[in-house]
Amino acid sequence: MSTLTVVDHPLLKRDLTLLRRRETTHGQFRQIVAEAAAILAYEALRDLAVEPIPIETPLEPTTGYRVAEEIVVVPILRAGLGMVDGFVRFVPEARVGHLGMQRDERTKQPVDYYSNIPGGIEAARVFVVDPMLATGGSAVQAIHHLKAHGARRFTFVCLIAAPEGIRALQEAHPDVRIVTAAIDRGLDENAFIRPGLGDAGDRIFGTGG
Numbered sequence: 001m002s003t004l005t006v007v008d009h010p011l012l013k014r015d016l017t018l019l020r021r022r023e024t025t026h027g028q029f030r031q032i033v034a035e036a037a038a039i040l041a042y043e044a045l046r047d048l049a050v051e052p053i054p055i056e057t058p059l060e061p062t063t064g065y066r067v068a069e070e071i072v073v074v075p076i077l078r079a080g081l082g083m084v085d086g087f088v089r090f091v092p093e094a095r096v097g098h099l100g101m102q103r104d105e106r107t108k109q110p111v112d113y114y115s116n117i118p119g120g121i122e123a124a125r126v127f128v129v130d131p132m133l134a135t136g137g138s139a140v141q142a143i144h145h146l147k148a149h150g151a152r153r154f155t156f157v158c159l160i161a162a163p164e165g166i167r168a169l170q171e172a173h174p175d176v177r178i179v180t181a182a183i184d185r186g187l188d189e190n191a192f193i194r195p196g197l198g199d200a201g202d203r204i205f206g207t208g209g
Ligand SMILES: O=P(O)(O)OC[C@H]1O[C@H](OP(=O)(O)OP(=O)(O)O)[C@H](O)[C@@H]1O
Pocket: 076, 077, 078, 079, 080, 101, 102, 103, 104, 108, 110, 130, 131, 132, 133, 134, 135, 136, 137, 138, 139, 165, 191, 199, 200, 201, 202
């Protein structure tokens, strides 16, 4: 079974509180999502492989380290886009793929509308980012799609997960590590996470009225 990490950090608790609050503007929301994503990235990248390299300080030769793995970050559009900058600030060499998916409001099933996956993904560490893991349908389908492109090593990074989404993702893809800032109570009749933060995409981009 995959590992599930709930990142416990005081700044993340503060950020999540601001994201949940109704009165937070979309400008503030976007900035806070990026900051929270950076804190999550710090934890998600904890086991990144590094290799020793010889370097010279101004005083003498010594041994340094460089990242020894290919990294691919894949946001699930739209809302996942809000997490990319926070994530890649630690790994500027990462490639970024894009997967466009939108939940059908009636069926709650994800509908694919875009895919652009970088080559060489077979050997890469793939970090799929999306603020919300609700039913899990979007995450499950995204990872099926990436596996069909040859990807093998995954971490799914989100801000808020519902227990239903965690179960669905773990059942469909037991090999995928999940990193989240919070696990909420559950889904409502519209498959929205409660207490949640509302529609993440609309709140990041200022859409939805
Ligand atoms: O776990 P699920 O039940 O699949 O729900 C989660 C998905 O719903 C939201 O995207 P949405 O479909 O609202 O698209 P958007 O990012 O364009 O707003 C969210 O960003 C996830 O991708």
